Amino acid sequence: MRKEENMYKKGITTKNRILQAAKELFYENGYDNTTVNMIKDRAEVSLSAIPYYFKEKDKILNVIYSDFLTNIYNLIKKEIDEPIDSYLLHFHASKIYYYIIINDPNNKRFYREVTFAQSNIKILYPFMDNVYINYARDFGINVSDRELRLIRLTDAGGRREIMIDNYNNPTKYAVDELIDYLTAIVPNLMGINKEISAKYAELSSEFASNVDYSHIKFLV
Structure with a gap:
């Protein structure tokens, strides 16, 4: 033994x-x-x-991305005393996720290269499927396995094309505008009210500006 x-x-x-x-x-x-x-x-x-x-090398990406998001989620759950729904939780996570990536040039370069090579969201699809399922649960939406697959593919393709457009036209989008739109793609597809998206975008910006996430690393 x-x-x-x-x-x-x-x-x-x-x-x-x-x-x-x-x-x-x-x-x-x-x-x-x-x-x-x-x-x-x-x-x-x-x-x-x-x-x-x-x-293979690409499989290392799955661990990097999954660990990164898990650490962010754990921080948020530690910082928030009252229960929040899965959409606001993920909005908070998205703000911190993209701030860490975008505000470090080496992180941003790596993320850009992975975006062009394949799709960041496809790397994370088991993780993100759980996020989508939680949306459906919290907002009373019925989603079949087939619909879930189509949502995943739509999210993957949409995010990739938006990020590529952002990299090719770096002054075209404000950072928060970009993050808010990317985070709201799936909820909007699932029929969650856009007013909720707007409210959660504002709350997540406030949250991210008031919490210390400096110990969380995307790479190093």
């Missing part, structure tokens, strides 16, 4: 070293210029360890 425990702990340590090395290299060099070999050298592991723990 002790041998199995030691092997398990060694595996967790190795996986965390790979993840940390990837974050550092993504931050320093961007997504496109970071190779698996670079991650292997920084983590001081064998080349076979990368696919063993993460299958």
